[in-house]
Structures are given as structure tokens and as C-alpha cells.
Amino acid sequence: MASDTKILSISNSKGGVGKSVVTMMVATALAEKKGKKVLIIDCDSQASVYEMYEQEKDMYPDKTPLVEVEALSPRRVATFLKRFGDDYDIIFIDIPRMTDKKADNPTVMLLYNCSGILVPVIGSEVDVLATQEFMAVIEECRSFKADMKEEFTAHGFINRRNLRKSNDLAEDLLHKAGLKMFKNSLSDLKIFxxxxxxKSPLSSAEGERRFGEFFREFCRKFKV
Ligand SMILES: Nc1ncnc2c1ncn2[C@@H]1O[C@H](COP(=O)(O)OP(=O)(O)O)[C@@H](O)[C@H]1O
Ligand SMILES: [Mg+2]
Incomplete structure (x- = not known):
């Protein structure tokens, strides 16, 4: 694979934290604002990104999507990346919810492909506990990448900040657990x-106001 293809994942072991929606938002913004050729590999058996893609293709038959989407089972990803990875500047892997780490080894293996992981966190107690557990997976990736002498970076961010949750406590606990937290967070908003x-969120004035700074921090932290 071309060494300049970047493989990233917006991941957490927990479901419902915004992995798929934030992946779509960042991916489309990278295509629209930075002219990147972007692919999302949807490995969730519920295929929410792929479904959205198929639905919208029917809705806008004359338009070209900003990013491409492939639905793949986790065990087919390595082969796919070898054959087609070069065709893209940036590839996002959207992972399924993890039940427990041992049973989810194929999902952990998916993350070994990534040079960067961004972890969405909702500031509730259960979400923070799950994310603290997910830190073990991140550490595994970090040590795998170090052995391979490959680049790796992980960050977290608070999603849906304006819900009544203990965001400051979450940030503090995760920071202590070794997850560098983004300065910018995302609010819980209808537009998201x-x-x-x-269409990227940056195509509207409200989207730019609510998502622009977060997106620019993403680009700086993951060097895209
Ligand atoms: N910042 C946000 N504002 C509003 N709704 C959000 C936000 N983040 C996530 N959601 C909603 O939360 C739900 C779960 O998000 P999703 O991306 O499917 O989570 P995951 O992929 O982690 O399971 C979706 O209905 C999504 O629209
Ligand atoms: Mg999802």
C-alpha cells in the first residue's frame, strides 16, 4: 500500500456514542474542503453508513457522493486494503460495537491497521467506564505500532456536550487514563x-459555526 494513505478510525467499544455520524461528517469535510479522496469502510453488521450511502444514491441519482463507502466484514479488510488501499488519501474504518475484547479480536485487528484513533465520549458514567476499558485496546494498538515502527496517535473528544452530563469529570478521568482530549467538542444538535x-456539515453557515473548529483541530492532530 502507498505509504501516504492514512487509515484512521473514530472508535469506541461502546455503541451509540457517535462513531458513525462523526465519521461521515469528518470524511465529507475532508473531501470537500481539502480535496481528499476518502473511503469509509463500514464493518458494522448494522451498516448504518453504508445504508445512508445507498439511500442517498437513490435520492440523488445525478450527483456524485463526496466519499466512497464499502461494507466489508472485518476479516476481509486486510485483503481489501492491500488491493485497493492505494486508491485513497484517507480511509476511515467504522467498527461495530464491541461486546468483550476477547470475543472481539477481529475488531481489535481492524484497529491495528490505523495510524490514528479518535474516541468519541459521552460524559455519562457508563460511557466513561466503557471508554476506560477501551483504553486497553488503544494501548495494544500503540504497542503493536511501536513494534512495527509505525506512526500512531490517539485522541478523545466529548460528543453531545450540551446534554446534562458530567463532561468535566469524563475529560479529567480519561486524561488521567492517558487519552489526550481535544480542546473542541461537539454539541448535541439537530443538524448532526x-x-x-x-454534503459536508461545512456547507452551511450553522455547520461551519458548530463543526468548523472541531474539524480544524482534527486536521491538525491527525496531520491531514
Ligand atoms: N453530536 C450529536 N448531535 C446530535 N445527535 C448525535 C450526535 N452524535 C450522535 N448523535 C446521534 O446519536 C445516535 C448514535 O450515533 P451513531 O453515530 O450511530 O453512534 P455509533 O456509531 O457510535 O453507534 C444517532 O442517532 C446519531 O444521530
Ligand atoms: Mg455505528
Whole structure:
């Protein structure tokens, strides 16, 4: 694979924290604002990103999507990356919810492909506990990448900040657990509930105001 293809994942072991929607938002913004060729590999059996892509392709038959989407089972990803990885500047892997780490070894293996992981966190107690557990997976990736002498970086951010949750406590605990937290967070907003493969959040003034700084921090931290 071309060494300049970047493979990233917006991941957490917990479901419902915004992995898929934030992946779509960042991916489309990178395509629209930075002219990147972007692919999302949807490895979730629920295939929420792929479904959105298929639905929108039917809705806009004359338009070209900003990013491409492939639905793949985790065990097919390595082969796919070898054959087609070069065709893209940036590839996001959208992972399924993890039940327990041992049973989810194929998911952990998916993350070994990534040079960067961004962890969405909702500031509730259960989410923070799950994320603290997920730190073990991140440490595994970090040590695997160190052995391979490959680059690796992990960050976290608070998603849905304006819900009544203990965001400061979450940030503090995760920072102590070794996860560098983004300065910018995302609010719980209607405009984020239905992301698109054909339009980036930065195409509207409200989207730019609510998502622009977060996106620029993403680009700096993951060097894209
Ligand atoms: N910042 C946000 N503002 C509003 N809704 C959000 C936000 N982040 C996530 N959601 C909503 O939360 C739900 C779960 O998000 P999703 O990306 O599917 O989570 P995951 O992929 O982690 O399971 C979706 O209905 C999504 O629209
Ligand atoms: Mg998802």
C-alpha cells in the first residue's frame, strides 16, 4: 500500500456514542474542503453508513457522493486494503460495537491497521467506564505500532456536550487514563443527527459555526 494513505478510525467499544455520524461528517469535510479522496469502510453488521450511502444514491441519482463507502466484514479488510488501499488519501474504518475484547479480536485487528484513533465520549458514567476499558485496546494498538515502527496517535473528544452530563469529570478521568482530549467538542444538535455522504456539515453557515473548529483541530492532530 502507498505509504501516504492514512487509515484512521473514530472508535469506541461502546455503541451509540457517535462513531458513525462523526465519521461521515469528518470524511465529507475532508473531501470537500481539502480535496481528499476518502473511503469509509463500514464493518458494522448494522451498516448504518453504508445504508445512508445507498439511500442517498437513490435520492440523488445525478450527483456524485463526496466519499466512497464499502461494507466489508472485518476479516476481509486486510485483503481489501492491500488491493485497493492505494486508491485513497484517507480511509476511515467504522467498527461495530464491541461486546468483550476477547470475543472481539477481529475488531481489535481492524484497529491495528490505523495510524490514528479518535474516541468519541459521552460524559455519562457508563460511557466513561466503557471508554476506560477501551483504553486497553488503544494501548495494544500503540504497542503493536511501536513494534512495527509505525506512526500512531490517539485522541478523545466529548460528543453531545450540551446534554446534562458530567463532561468535566469524563475529560479529567480519561486524561488521567492517558487519552489526550481535544480542546473542541461537539454539541448535541439537530443538524448532526442526519449526516450525509453527499454534503459536508461545512456547507452551511450553522455547520461551519458548530463543526468548523472541531474539524480544524482534527486536521491538525491527525496531520491531514
Ligand atoms: N453530536 C450529536 N448531535 C446530535 N445527535 C448525535 C450526535 N452524535 C450522535 N448523535 C446521534 O446519536 C445516535 C448514535 O450515533 P451513531 O453515530 O450511530 O453512534 P455509533 O456509531 O457510535 O453507534 C444517532 O442517532 C446519531 O444521530
Ligand atoms: Mg455505528
Amino acid at each position: 443527527t442526519t449526516p450525509s455522504i453527499f
